[in-house]
Structure formats: C-alpha cells, structure tokens
Amino acid sequence: MFAWFKRQRRRKLTAAPFPAAWKRWLEANVAMVARLSAEERRRLQDDLRVLVAEKHWEGCGGLSLTDEMRVTIAGQAAVLLLNMRHDYFPHVLSILVYPSFFKVRQQWRDEDGLVHDGWEERDGEAWERGPVILGWREVLADGRHYGDGRNVVLHEFAHQLDFLDGRGDGTPPLPDPAAYRRWREVMSREFAELVRQVEADRETLIDPYGAESPEEFFAVLTETFFEQPVALAERHPEVYALLAGYYGQNPSAWTAH
Numbered sequence: 001m002f003a004w005f006k007r008q009r010r011r012k013l014t015a016a017p018f019p020a021a022w023k024r025w026l027e028a029n030v031a032m033v034a035r036l037s038a039e040e041r042r043r044l045q046d047d048l049r050v051l052v053a054e055k056h057w058e059g060c061g062g063l064s065l066t067d068e069m070r071v072t073i074a075g076q077a078a079v080l081l082l083n084m085r086h087d088y089f090p091h092v093l094s095i096l097v098y099p100s101f102f103k104v105r106q107q108w109r110d111e112d113g114l115v116h117d118g119w120e121e122r123d124g125e126a127w128e129r130g131p132v133i134l135g136w137r138e139v140l141a142d143g144r145h146y147g148d149g150r151n152v153v154l155h156e157f158a159h160q161l162d163f164l165d166g167r168g169d170g171t172p173p174l175p176d177p178a179a180y181r182r183w184r185e186v187m188s189r190e191f192a193e194l195v196r197q198v199e200a201d202r203e204t205l206i207d208p209y210g211a212e213s214p215e216e217f218f219a220v221l222t223e224t225f226f227e228q229p230v231a232l233a234e235r236h237p238e239v240y241a242l243l244a245g246y247y248g249q250n251p252s253a254w255t256a257h
C-alpha cells in the first residue's frame with residue numbers, strides 16, 4: 001500500500017469518535033488502560049483502531065470472533081507502541097484467536113539424535129512473519145488481571161518487535177552501536193543470572209520460562225516491565241532502565257485513575 005494512501009486512510013479512521021462500546025470493553029478488559037494518562041489513552045485508542053482495521057483477524061477452533069475480542073487484544077498490543085516510533089507491527093498480517101489453550105505439534109531431537117513428535121499446550125505463539133496466535137480465555141484473564149507479571153498479548157507482540165530486524169534473538173532494533181553494546185552487556189549478564197537461579201530452583205521475579213532462550217527472556221521481561229514495574233525497577237534496575245529507554249515508558253510511576 002502506498003504510504004500516502006495508508007496515511008489518509010488512518011487519518012479518516014481515527015477522525016471518527018471512538019465507539020462507546022469499545023471504550024467500555026477497554027475499561028472492563030484491559031486493566032492497564034486505567035493507569036495511562038488521558039493523552040496516552042487517546043493515542044492508544046487511535047493505534048488500536050488501526051490494528052483492528054489493518055490486520056486480518058480470524059477465529060479458529062470454532063470461535064466466532066467479536067469486536068470485543070479484537071478491541072481487547074489490540075488494546076493490549078497497543079500499550080507496547082505508545083511511545084515508540086512504529087508502523088503497527090508491520091510483519092504481523094494476521095491474528096488467529098482460539099477459544100482457549102491450543103495445541104501445537106512439536107518435533108524435537110533427543111540427545112541420541114532420535115526425532116520425536118507430540119502435542120504441546122500453548123496459550124500464545126508468535127512466528128516470524130507469520131500470524132500471532134492467541135487463546136481468548138487467557139487473553140481475557142491476563143487483560144483483566146493486572147500485576148501478576150503475566151500477559152500473553154504483551155508476550156507475543158514483544159516477540160514481533162524482536163522480529164522487526166529479521167532476527168528473533170532477544171534484541172529488537174536499537175538506535176546505535178552503543179545501544180546494542182549496552183543491551184548485550186546487561187541482557188546477557190541478566191539472562192545468565194536467571195538461568196542460574198532457575199537451575200538452582202530458586203524463586204524468581206522474572207518468569208522462569210525466560211531462561212529458555214534470549215528471545216523468551218525479552219518477551220517475558222516485557223511482561224514483567226509492564227505488569228510488575230516497581231519490583232523490576234528495584235530488583236533489576238539495569239534491565240528496567242534499558243526497557244524504559246526502549247519502550248519510552250516508565251510504568252513504575254503508573255497509578256490507577
């Protein structure tokens with residue numbers, strides 16, 4: 001699509017008043033929204049409408065997709081974009097929504113080189129240049145409940161930000177070489193620390209799933225950053241500072257309105 005045409009269409013879309021029903025769904029289903037300033041809420045509503053209009057949305061596994069579902073998902077994804085230069089997750093063409101946990105077929109090779117396959121339960125999944133796949137039940141529970149460190153929509157869309165440079169490696173595109181150096185230095189140290197804690201079976205603030213790989217570490221940290229910002233700032237100040245710089249936000253100062 002030509003940039004000019006796209007801009008015109010987006011301008012027209014956001015010029016109309018934000019639908020009252022959509023506002024109610026946002027308030028009921030996206031607890032984070034109450035913590036944003038009025039100006040941020042206005043921008044979130046605009047970004048949300050673009051995501052709803054421009055992505056291909058599909059209900060799967062017998063789910064019939066509603067506007068409430070689109071608004072609840074787009075409203076959470078748009079929190080990530082609030083203060084970034086962005087183009088609405090350009091690699092995400094479609095968003096597939098299942099009623100609940102869905103199963104994906106997994107293949108893996110064991111230490112002896114034998115290939116196994118089986119089904120693994122997931123509540124969300126992001127593929128590079130592929131669809132974002134979510135389970136509605138988990139989306140709704142995470143959206144309504146703020147503060148437990150879990151949010152499947154933030155997690156899957158953080159992967160999409162990481163993929164923007166074509167590499168899902170836990171390092172999203174950054175402004176300059178110094179920023180990359182700093183990111184690598186802090187994140188590799190903190191990742192190694194999480195792996196040690198998980199192996200030692202200790203309680204961690206950061207979801208142990210982050211110890212799987214640097215890319216899961218970034219997705220899980222994004223959840224902690226928005227969901228438990230005060231604890232993250234206290235216990236991992238360098239990580240907090242990096243994410244605050246990257247997202248251009250300071251959720252540790254959020255208060256519920």
Ligand SMILES: [Zn+2]
Binds near residue numbers: 155216219
């Ligand atoms: Zn993940």
